[in-house]
Amino acid sequence: MQNTLKATPHQVDTIFIESPPPVVRTRLDAITSEHEPVLIQVAADMDGPGRYARSWLVVTAEQLIILETEATGSTVQVPLRTVTAVRAEALVGGGRLDVEHRGSTWAQLYYSNTLAPKFAEIAAAINQLVRGESLSLPTRLEATRCARCGRILPEKDGVCPACIRRWETLRRLLGYIAPYRWRALVLVLLTSAGSLVSLVPPYVVKHIVDDVLAPVRPETQTGGVRLLALLVGVLLGVNLTMWVIEVVRRWLNTWVGFRAVEDIRKALFSSLQFLPLRYADKRKVGSLISRMTNDSDLVEIYMLFDLPFVFSNILMIAGIVVLLLHMNARLALLVLLPVPPIIIASSLIWNRLQLYWRRWSTRWSRLSSHLNESISGIRVIKAFAQEQREGRRFEVHNRDLQDVSVSAERSWLVFFMVTNFFVSFGTFFVWYFGGRQLLRQELELGALMAFNFYLMMLYRPLKWFGDFYSFMVRAFAGAERIFEIIDAPSEPYDRTGTEPVAVIDGRVTFQSVSFGYDPGKIVLHDVDLDVRPGEMIGLVGCSGAGKSTLINLICRFYDVSRGSLSIDGVDIRDLRLETLRSQIGLVSQQSFLFNDTITENIRYGSPDAGFQDVLRAARAANAHEFIVRKADGYDMIVGEGGNKLSGGEKQRLAIARAILHDPRILILDEATSSLDTPTERKIQEAIRRLVAGRTTFAIAHRLSTLRSADRLVVLDNGRIAEIGSHADLLARQGFFYNLVRTQQVNTAMMASHSVAGPQTLTAGCW
Amino acid sequence: MTETRGVKMSSNTIDTPESGFTVAPITVTHPEKVDVRAIRLFRDPPWLLRLTLEGDRSYTRVKVVRAAPLSHPDHFIALLDARDEEICMIDALDDLDEETRSLVGEELDRRYLTSRIVRVLSVRNEFGTSYWTVDTHRGRREFVVQNVGENALWLGDHRLLLIDVDGNRFEVPRVDDLDKRSVALMEQVL
Numbered sequence: 001m002q003n004t005l006k007a008t009p010h011q012v013d014t015i016f017i018e019s020p021p022p023v024v025r026t027r028l029d030a031i032t033s034e035h036e037p038v039l040i041q042v043a044a045d046m047d048g049p050g051r052y053a054r055s056w057l058v059v060t061a062e063q064l065i066i067l068e069t070e071a072t073g074s075t076v077q078v079p080l081r082t083v084t085a086v087r088a089e090a091l092v093g094g095g096r097l098d099v100e101h102r103g104s105t106w107a108q109l110y111y112s113n114t115l116a117p118k119f120a121e122i123a124a125a126i127n128q129l130v131r132g133e134s135l136s137l138p139t140r141l142e143a144t145r146c147a148r149c150g151r152i153l154p155e156k157d158g159v160c161p162a163c164i165r166r167w168e169t170l171r172r173l174l175g176y177i178a179p180y181r182w183r184a185l186v187l188v189l190l191t192s193a194g195s196l197v198s199l200v201p202p203y204v205v206k207h208i209v210d211d212v213l214a215p216v217r218p219e220t221q222t223g224g225v226r227l228l229a230l231l232v233g234v235l236l237g238v239n240l241t242m243w244v245i246e247v248v249r250r251w252l253n254t255w256v257g258f259r260a261v262e263d264i265r266k267a268l269f270s271s272l273q274f275l276p277l278r279y280a281d282k283r284k285v286g287s288l289i290s291r292m293t294n295d296s297d298l299v300e301i302y303m304l305f306d307l308p309f310v311f312s313n314i315l316m317i318a319g320i321v322v323l324l325l326h327m328n329a330r331l332a333l334l335v336l337l338p339v340p341p342i343i344i345a346s347s348l349i350w351n352r353l354q355l356y357w358r359r360w361s362t363r364w365s366r367l368s369s370h371l372n373e374s375i376s377g378i379r380v381i382k383a384f385a386q387e388q389r390e391g392r393r394f395e396v397h398n399r400d401l402q403d404v405s406v407s408a409e410r411s412w413l414v415f416f417m418v419t420n421f422f423v424s425f426g427t428f429f430v431w432y433f434g435g436r437q438l439l440r441q442e443l444e445l446g447a448l449m450a451f452n453f454y455l456m457m458l459y460r461p462l463k464w465f466g467d468f469y470s471f472m473v474r475a476f477a478g479a480e481r482i483f484e485i486i487d488a489p490s491e492p493y494d495r496t497g498t499e500p501v502a503v504i505d506g507r508v509t510f511q512s513v514s515f516g517y518d519p520g521k522i523v524l525h526d527v528d529l530d531v532r533p534g535e536m537i538g539l540v541g542c543s544g545a546g547k548s549t550l551i552n553l554i555c556r557f558y559d560v561s562r563g564s565l566s567i568d569g570v571d572i573r574d575l576r577l578e579t580l581r582s583q584i585g586l587v588s589q590q591s592f593l594f595n596d597t598i599t600e601n602i603r604y605g606s607p608d609a610g611f612q613d614v615l616r617a618a619r620a621a622n623a624h625e626f627i628v629r630k631a632d633g634y635d636m637i638v639g640e641g642g643n644k645l646s647g648g649e650k651q652r653l654a655i656a657r658a659i660l661h662d663p664r665i666l667i668l669d670e671a672t673s674s675l676d677t678p679t680e681r682k683i684q685e686a687i688r689r690l691v692a693g694r695t696t697f698a699i700a701h702r703l704s705t706l707r708s709a710d711r712l713v714v715l716d717n718g719r720i721a722e723i724g725s726h727a728d729l730l731a732r733q734g735f736f737y738n739l740v741r742t743q744q745v746n747t748a749m750m751a752s753h754s755v756a757g758p759q760t761l762t763a764g765c766w
Numbered sequence: 767m768t769e770t771r772g773v774k775m776s777s778n779t780i781d782t783p784e785s786g787f788t789v790a791p792i793t794v795t796h797p798e799k800v801d802v803r804a805i806r807l808f809r810d811p812p813w814l815l816r817l818t819l820e821g822d823r824s825y826t827r828v829k830v831v832r833a834a835p836l837s838h839p840d841h842f843i844a845l846l847d848a849r850d851e852e853i854c855m856i857d858a859l860d861d862l863d864e865e866t867r868s869l870v871g872e873e874l875d876r877r878y879l880t881s882r883i884v885r886v887l888s889v890r891n892e893f894g895t896s897y898w899t900v901d902t903h904r905g906r907r908e909f910v911v912q913n914v915g916e917n918a919l920w921l922g923d924h925r926l927l928l929i930d931v932d933g934n935r936f937e938v939p940r941v942d943d944l945d946k947r948s949v950a951l952m953e954q955v956l
Contacts, residue, residue: 091876
């Protein structure tokens with residue numbers, strides 16, 4: 001990546017070489033030599049802490065340059081060899097790149113929060129250069145602007161609502177209907193037929209009036225009562241048909257719509273489950289869940305209640321217009337006159353109305369969250385005797401809600417009145433102009449009445465199309481967000497060329513493994529470690545030292561960035577993922593339990609196990625005794641996240657689950673902490689049974705856990721600081737020794753204050 | 767009454783007459799109360815802030831932060847050391863001498879990159895997201911606020927804080943002071 005020479009300044013090799021405007025180019029040319037390779041060349045969006053303006057940061061192989069503002073502004077040059085470190089300092093609403101160096105110039109660059117992710121990467125990259133490492137830059141940053149229209153995206157790497165490929169999305173949505181295409185076709189035909197049939201009754205009424213009841217020229221009266229009966233019979237028949245069509249249509253609509261939506265949800269859920277953890281890291285849980293709920297709801301409503309009516313409503317409008325023109329072209333044109341004003345007026349008021357509805361929903365959610373808070377926090381409120389104040393707060397929210405409800409209702413009224421006013425104009429036209437034509441005997445009474453009916457029928461689909469568009473946009477945005485997840489590459493569960501292995505021995509070998517969650521921010525550096533089958537390793541270090549990261553790599557939640565990690569001598573990437581994970585057991589501090597029976601929770605990793613095996617595992621985990629004391633014993637439902645059990649009980653169930661699973665590699669993540677001593681002893685005993693004969697990695701802060709480990713691996717800042725047995729490390733008087741010392745001092749201190757503290761090692765961290 | 771100074775918190779002594787039992791006042795000893803007149807700030811080297819408590823000790827890489835940036839921007843200014851531990855607190859900027867005050871002010875300006883909105887040029891609300899173009903005291907800026915209900919905070923009746931999708935902050939100190947057009951535009955979405 002170090003080949004962007006100045007000779008080709010506009011050649012963009014990495015995302016961190018941006019092309020500067022000519023002014024900046026000239027300023028740069030004046031202070032750099034021909035043969036200095038440009039490594040980083042990026043713009044910031046602030047000029048000092050003062051104004052929004054573009055400033056430039058350029059790093060060449062020789063020097064670091066900061067150009068404040070593009071045309072004028074000062075130039076700061078720092079030779080790279082005098083730079084000691086670069087820090088991206090987080091400020092409020094922005095950040096600052098501090099260049100620390102041995103000179104006396106002031107080298108800082110301010111940027112807004114928009115560019116903070118970029119400069120965090122840049123700081124890491126410059127530090128690599130300073131340390132003499134090779135430059136590794138991320139190849140892409142999260143997109144903040146839409147690549148097509150340049151609009152700022154509402155969510156990083158998200159979907160631009162303005163640029164949704166509507167046809168593409170529609171095509172994919174329709175793809176979910178494809179399996180039910182015959183029913184869907186019948187549905188469309190029925191809906192259209194329904195629309196057409198609904199046009200018939202006013203026409204029949206016209207004939208009843210004109211030919212039977214009030215013929216303009218009495219001599220044309222032909223049928224009398226018999227014709228009346230016939231026409232009313234037709235009316236009845238038409239209504240019956242409409243009724244049948246409506247019943248069948250609704251039934252088909254729900255049948256097809258719900259199935260299609262169900263298929264979409266199924267696809268979404270299964271791809272959510274198989275997504276690599278890396279993907280979930282980048283997004284908030286809330287945003288993933290909202291795709292499952294809100295977005296699929298949007299799509300559901302669209303598929304069920306909008307899409308089926310597009311065709312029929314078009315047909316309806318066209319049919320009415322044709323009929324009106326057919327009956328009396330001149331009157332029809334007059335009657336259609338108010339339509340454009342109605343569309344314009346309603347779209348104007350519509351915006352205002354939506355504003356109030358949005359406000360209403362915000363206030364409503366505020367009210368309900370206050371309600372929620374004051375009910376779940378009722379103990380605190382009562383303990384501090386604040387019922388009255390909560391009541392007053394509620395009153396304020398309630399009043400706010402009432403205010404906005406009134407405004408919303410008022411504008412809805414205005415909206416309603418205005419549209420009705422214009423609609424009634426159509427009626428006025430019909431009565432006046434139609435009436436005049438009637439008087440001149442150019443029009444018959446029945447036709448006049450039919451005109452009125454059709455007019456009323458016309459406005460409904462027109463209004464529907466107004467709402468339809470805005471809703472379609474939102475539904476499509478939801479659909480795109482769903483498709484984005486469905487399309488995301490899943491974990492390579494059954495990669496070709498990977499062999500399913502029956503049982504592994506459990507030798508785990510790290511060979512100069514380096515890893516970073518983000519490229520450029522390395523968290524593990526050159527880790528070398530060979531673990532024998534059946535060995536127990538204790539992982540020690542301050543938080544952030546890389547203990548959990550090491551374990552994430554063993555589970556292959558992430559792939560190593562450099563080096564190799566192998567199990568039984570086979571690179572972990574060549575093992576089939578399912579095989580690997582079925583051989584790994586995980587017991588962590590917050591053991592997650594599913595809202596199911598105790599039996600099912602213990603059986604989670606091995607669904608085929610019989611009840612005898614479950615019993616044996618529970619006994620081995622010292623869980624049996626407390627389970628049988630429960631009213632429902634093994635059939636007890638543990639509640640959401642196991643909330644009906646105590647912490648110690650949950651842990652013992654997790655241990656039982658791991659024992660039944662019988663993994664070759666066991667991971668204990670702070671498995672025993674914050675528990676009372678008798679419970680802890682039981683858990684320790686259970687863990688000892690579990691650990692026997694398995695390769696074990698235990699993250700622990702407690703000395704008691706660590707003493708039983710064969711070797712301790714002490715991590716410091718992503719590097720292995722020390723490896724050895726407990727006694728060895730104490731004798732060596734190094735990093736571990738100091739941790740233990742600090743801990744003992746703290747324990748002594750706490751003991752003198754008669755505070756019972758757990759024996760933890762984190763006390764030595766800061 | 768209880769004085770919340772961050773340095774020393776003393777609650778009133780509560781006497782219960784029947785028993786004669788006295789509840790000892792709670793005192794916080796860290797960080798210790800520092801006389802603001804002893805505070806000397808320097809830029810040494812120019813990009814780092816050094817603090818000397820006269821006649822006592824010295825700190826380098828000092829950070830100046832507001833304890834309550836929204837409700838008390840000119841009071842309760844904390845000075846932090848390189849490890850972000852509090853050295854001392856300045857209760858009111860006015861207590862400082864001219865020179866120190868201007869230095870503290872400069873440091874605060876460098877830390878709080880919130881922009882003050884001077885004029886609203888356009889606001890569009892599309893698809894539940896609002897797109898803003900505004901003139902601020904730092905110049906023109908475009909930004910996007912998602913979910914206005916959560917990201918537009920009213921601090922008092924007239925003061926408004928907007929937080930955009932990237933976490934940039936835009937403040938309107940008094941909405942009433944803006945021109946009519948700006949207010950009308952803002953009302954469309956708020």
